Amino acid sequence: MRFSNPLELEDFLLQQRLVEPEQLRGGGDLPQTADELLSDLERRGVLTSYQTGKLRRGETDGLRVGQYRLLYRNAAGSFARVFRGCSVEDGSMVGVKVLRQRLASDPRAVTLFRREGELGKRLKHKNIVPIYDVGQDGDQHYITMEFVEGGNFRDFIKIRKSFSPEEATKYVLDIAEGLNYALGLGLTHRDLKLTNVLLSAQGVAKLVDFGLAGNDNGLSQFEESVDRAVEYASLERGTNAPANDPRSDLYFLGAIYYELLTGVPPYPPTKSSAERKDFRRYCNIRPLRSVNPSLPSNVIQIVERLMEISPSDRYQKPAEVIADLKDVLGQSADSKAPATPGPQDRPAQPTVICVETRPKQQDALREYFTKHSYRVLMLGDPQRALQRMKTERPAGLVVMAEMSEHEARDFYAKGIAACRKSGTAFILALSRGLNSLRDELAASPGVSRVLAQPVTLRDIRCAIEELRAAAK
Numbered sequence: 221m222r223f224s225n226p227l228e229l230e231d232f233l234l235q236q237r238l239v240e241p242e243q244l245r246g247g248g249d250l251p252q253t254a255d256e257l258l259s260d261l262e263r264r265g266v267l268t269s270y271q272t273g274k275l276r277r278g279e280t281d282g283l284r285v286g287q288y289r290l291l292y293r294n295a296a297g298s299f300a301r302v303f304r305g306c307s308v309e310d311g312s313m314v315g316v317k318v319l320r321q322r323l324a325s326d327p328r329a330v331t332l333f334r335r336e337g338e339l340g341k342r343l344k345h346k347n348i349v350p351i352y353d354v355g356q357d358g359d360q361h362y363i364t365m366e367f368v369e370g371g372n373f374r375d376f377i378k379i380r381k382s383f384s385p386e387e388a389t390k391y392v393l394d395i396a397e398g399l400n401y402a403l404g405l406g407l408t409h410r411d412l413k414l415t416n417v418l419l420s421a422q423g424v425a426k427l428v429d430f431g432l433a434g435n436d437n438g439l440s441q442f443e444e445s446v447d448r449a450v451e452y453a454s455l456e457r458g459t460n461a462p463a464n465d466p467r468s469d470l471y472f473l474g475a476i477y478y479e480l481l482t483g484v485p486p487y488p489p490t491k492s493s494a495e496r497k498d499f500r501r502y503c504n505i506r507p508l509r510s511v512n513p514s515l516p517s518n519v520i521q522i523v524e525r526l527m528e529i530s531p532s533d534r535y536q537k538p539a540e541v542i543a544d545l546k547d548v549l550g551q552s553a554d555s556k557a558p559a560t561p562g563p564q565d566r567p568a569q570p571t572v573i574c575v576e577t578r579p580k581q582q583d584a585l586r587e588y589f590t591k592h593s594y595r596v597l598m599l600g601d602p603q604r605a606l607q608r609m610k611t612e613r614p615a616g617l618v619v620m621a622e623m624s625e626h627e628a629r630d631f632y633a634k635g636i637a638a639c640r641k642s643g644t645a646f647i648l649a650l651s652r653g654l655n656s657l658r659d660e661l662a663a664s665p666g667v668s669r670v671l672a673q674p675v676t677l678r679d680i681r682c683a684i685e686e687l688r689a690a691a692k
Contacts, residue, residue, distance in 0.1 A: 347398030382483035394425035458499030474526025570615035645687035
């Protein structure tokens with residue numbers, strides 16, 4: 221459905237509750253076309269680039285499911301897509317997992333999808349992403365869950381390349397504790413991989429996607445039909461492991477540990493189903509010591525035992541590896557050696573809160589500041605950033621969101637007040653249309669810097685560091 225004029229588009233947006241009535245007018249000239257209205261709403265952050273892109277293509281489905289607006293697509297697989305969603309009722313952010321449309325008419329796929337959601341609602345643990353609800357809107361099936369500010373470990377590996385032994389051990393301990401809790405309910409994960417572990421902005425690893433969690437033998441009819449857990453099935457066939465063997469999760473926990481420590485996977489990544497089914501792929505693992513000889517011997521021993529090809533030679537339960545991981549962290553904390561300081565001996569990683577709605581710019585900010593040893597908390601709404609300032613004491617607040625002149629003035633005043641209280645460096649990067657505000661806003665005293673376009677990421681980082689140094 222394509223919109224012939226702005227009024228027709230406005231009616232649709234209001235009917236679908238994609239915008240509020242007061243958001244339709246930004247105070248400038250009235251848009252003359254539907255495309256101009258979309259550009260204005262995206263510039264002001266009312267709609268996201270994902271939403272305007274679909275509307276420009278005449279696609280009116282996939283913008284809302286149930287009471288949730290779909291803001292961005294965060295991940296996509298052969299079975300489902302995951303979005304950042306926003307409740308039209310209270311504005312709360314959630315993760316929304318939507319079954320792919322081509323599978324919506326497949327009863328087996330729908331059963332598996334709903335099973336994931338209903339089972340996930342039972343799992344209440346700090347290292348497992350909680351499931352809130354399982355719903356259906358027309359022919360769309362969806363699951364809502366906690367929205368984790370952060371990303372999955374595959375994304376972090378692309379940026380960080382690898383983690384220190386202490387960091388990797390702490391995160392693997394988080395995963396193991398989630399697995400141990402699930403096993404206490406009789407469940408194994410059965411799809412453990414980097415993309416199914418999220419790292420929150422608070423530095424907590426959380427398991428997601430228990431869609432193949434094993435507690436019934438009838439599940440086997442679904443597994444490989446949706447191209448999931450092929451690795452599990454191949455490993456277990458080659459080792460004659462029993463169904464729903466918890467030791468299979470431990471093998472793939474070892475694979476995650478290996479990659480976090482080295483930045484390279486233990487076996488070659490491939491999309492070929494035939495290669496993934498080849499048992500030899502899981503046997504011929506390059507020794508961890510040869511990849512990184514500097515790793516502590518106790519860490520290497522844990523990885524090797526987790527990845528023993530014979531299930532009887534592995535740890536038998538998550539509780540066993542938890543004990544050894546805690547010993548490693550305890551030894552690191554007690555160590556005086558400068559090469560492997562304990563977590564409490566390292567300086568705290570400064571946090572920078574970034575406000576940006578555009579996915580490409582979000583990725584660039586996250587990658588740049590992470591490389592310069594900052595913890596990055598990415599938000600899309602300036603007002604939410606001010607709320608987080610009440611609980612966080614970040615080193616910097618960087619705002620790059622598109623705003624009107626009125627919104628920029630108002631937010632700048634509020635941002636100054638919040639940053640003075642917390643001693644935070646406040647950087648407002650104006651959009652090109654607002655460059656004329658620079659002198660006016662820059663005249664305000666405080667811990668702020670107003671930057672006019674063109675602005676580089678280095679400009680922003682240097683401004684933060686200069687303001688922090690001046691504050692000292």
